[in-house]
Amino acid sequence: MSSVWKNLTEHTVYENPWLRVNLADVELPDGRHLDHYVLRQRPVALATAVNSDNEALLIWRHRFITDSWGWELAAGVVEDGESLEDAASREMLEETGWRPGPLRQLLTVEPSNGLADGLHHVYWSDSAEYVGLPEDDFESDRREWVPISSVPELVTKGEVRSANAVAALLLLHHLTGA
Missing domain, CATH: 3.90.79.10 (Nucleoside Triphosphate Pyrophosphohydrolase)
Structure with a gap:
């Protein structure tokens, strides 16, 4: 069984000049899905x-x-x-x-x-x-x-x-x- 989490889709729920807050649909290794918030940041x-x-x-x-x-x-x-x-x-x-x-x-x-x-x-x-x-x-x-x-x-x-x-x-x- 693979232990890789897969990010299937992601959309922005908030954005400003420093970061974006996205909501991702993540597929777990056992096939279950969960919503996961992700901060996308500038370096x-x-x-x-x-x-x-x-x-x-x-x-x-x-x-x-x-x-x-x-x-x-x-x-x-x-x-x-x-x-x-x-x-x-x-x-x-x-x-x-x-x-x-x-x-x-x-x-x-x-x-x-x-x-x-x-x-x-x-x-x-x-x-x-x-x-x-x-x-x-x-x-x-x-x-x-x-x-x-x-x-x-x-x-x-x-x-x-x-x-x-x-x-x-x-x-x-x-x-x-x-």
Whole structure:
């Protein structure tokens, strides 16, 4: 018996510039059908830099939806016609005031693949130039260089909560040998 769920049809029940909510008719492996809501999302690009002291540039922000605070990477929706790397660079500059050096792709994650098709593309650089106060300073309370060696403890304490930041920072922790 196959364990593949088949999306037979799908129609939009709500749409805005950031996402679509679709209702899918899904056939289960045993032949039964169920209605399943699906969020269709635009790609998201994230970026950070790691300095010579093995610190990552992070933002400390509040998320009103979950009423929680945490360290995150600068992130945002990829604009039409924009490359993933350009979007990551733009978001880091807008949200932190630091322009990253050459970016390298770190990973791509599917933060909620049981409900949404959103892909989060994470980039990092080993250099950054301070340009000035961030254009989007309303998005965070602080922008700081955080030691990568502290990442496991920050994750354990719940100070890094978003799945994309947890995955990216733990991978950077591993890769840098922090």
